[in-house]
Amino acid sequence: MKIRHSTSSGQDKIELQMTPMIDIVFQLLIFFIMTFKIVAQEGDFNINMPQASPQSAPPDQVEFPVLKLYLQSNGGELAGIRLQDEPFESFAALNRRIIEHIGTDSGPGSNQETAQIEIGFDPDLHYEHVIGAVTAVSGHKTPDKKIHKLIEKIQFLPSPGGGAPAITP
Amino acid sequence: MRIRKKDSGVFEADLTPMIDMTFQLIAFFMVIINFAQTEQHAKIKLPESSLVKPPEQPFEHQLVVHLTREGRAIISGQEMAIDGLRITLDGEARALELTQSRVSSATVVIRAHRNAAAGEVQRLIKKCQESGFEKFALRAKGSTDP
Numbered sequence: 037m038k039i040r041h042s043t044s045s046g047q048d049k050i051e052l053q054m055t056p057m058i059d060i061v062f063q064l065l066i067f068f069i070m071t072f073k074i075v076a077q078e079g080d081f082n083i084n085m086p087q088a089s090p091q092s093a094p095p096d097q098v099e100f101p102v103l104k105l106y107l108q109s110n111g112g113e114l115a116g117i118r119l120q121d122e123p124f125e126s127f128a129a130l131n132r133r134i135i136e137h138i139g140t141d142s143g144p145g146s147n148q149e150t151a152q153i154e155i156g157f158d159p160d161l162h163y164e165h166v167i168g169a170v171t172a173v174s175g176h177k178t179p180d181k182k183i184h185k186l187i188e189k190i191q192f193l194p195s196p197g198g199g200a201p202a203i204t205p
Numbered sequence: 206m207r208i209r210k211k212d213s214g215v216f217e218a219d220l221t222p223m224i225d226m227t228f229q230l231i232a233f234f235m236v237i238i239n240f241a242q243t244e245q246h247a248k249i250k251l252p253e254s255s256l257v258k259p260p261e262q263p264f265e266h267q268l269v270v271h272l273t274r275e276g277r278a279i280i281s282g283q284e285m286a287i288d289g290l291r292i293t294l295d296g297e298a299r300a301l302e303l304t305q306s307r308v309s310s311a312t313v314v315i316r317a318h319r320n321a322a323a324g325e326v327q328r329l330i331k332k333c334q335e336s337g338f339e340k341f342a343l344r345a346k347g348s349t350d351p
Contacts, residue, residue: 054220054224057224058220058223058224058227061224061227061228061231062227064231065227065230065231065234068231068234068235068238069234071238072234072237072238075245076251076346076347077257077258077259077346077347078251078257078259078344078345078346078347079254079256079257079258079259079260079344079345079346079347080257080260080314080342080343080344080345081254081257081342081343081345082312082340082341082342082343112320112322157323158323158324159322159323159324159325159327160322160323160324161322161323161324162319162320162321162322162323163252163272163317163318163319163320163321163322163323163326164252164253164319164320165323166323166326167252167253167254167319167343167345168252168254170254170343171254171255171256171345174256175256177255177256183256183258192327
């Protein structure tokens with residue numbers, strides 16, 4: 037700050053130097069631009085799994101038998117998808133089959149509410165394929181971008197060490 | 206810009222609008238920037254899913270555990286083997302109980318790398334169950350695929 041006293045007239049005139057302030061402001065701006073990161077939206081599939089094993093609880097009286105899905109791995113990559121021993125080429129084909137199986141009702145007591153599926157997989161399978169399977173069986177997107185739910189009760193088959201998490205909404 | 210022509214050709218520029226715009230930009234980036242480092246980790250590439258959407262409400266109590274593609278767990282910035290998680294998880298469980306909340310009401314958010322072995326994810330879930338956690342959220346990133 038340069039302060040110039042003008043004693044003759046009794047008036048003070050203060051001049052501010054803007055240059056250093058602009059320099060610091062640009063420094064701050066560059067810092068924030070460098071640390072800005074654009075990230076993709078993240079979402080969750082929720083699992084509810086109490087310590088008590090689900091096998092100890094008797095299965096609910098359901099008209100729908102529990103569907104069994106198995107994912108085979110070949111060095112981590114997806115080698116095969118089998119639903120009730122029927123092979124599928126892709127998760128899209130599996131999704132179409134599940135839509136046929138479940139139908140489009142979603143009220144209480146409908147197939148969508150009562151259907152259950154068990155997903156087993158080879159332990160070395162890449163996790164992204166398990167998420168792909170969960171995506172394929174839990175819903176599909178209609179042309180108007182709405183999510184239509186399919187099977188909500190999803191269970192993982194026990195790994196060799198035991199413990200089977202179940203996915204419930 | 207005010208240009209005052211003299212014989213010497215002196216230019217005077219009014220910098221005030223430029224500084225105003227610069228302050229606006231700084232304020233924008235300060236608000237946007239996210240300092241929550243525990244929620245993200247650069248090493249973890251999440252699997253994609255067309256069905257995920259961000260949760261409507263944040264979880265009541267959440268604990269974020271990352272899993273690398275090699276099967277190593279990262280919790281609170283520390284990397285360790287899944288078996289070594291027990292101590293940290295018990296600590297978190299005790300901390301929750303001290304704040305009068307139940308461990309069973311807390312959600313463990315699992316951010317596993319897309320190429321992590323699914324068996325390791327199951328092992329991680331089992332480890333968390335041993336410390337009393339019951340709710341889990343498998344995190345995936347949204348995809349733009351139809």
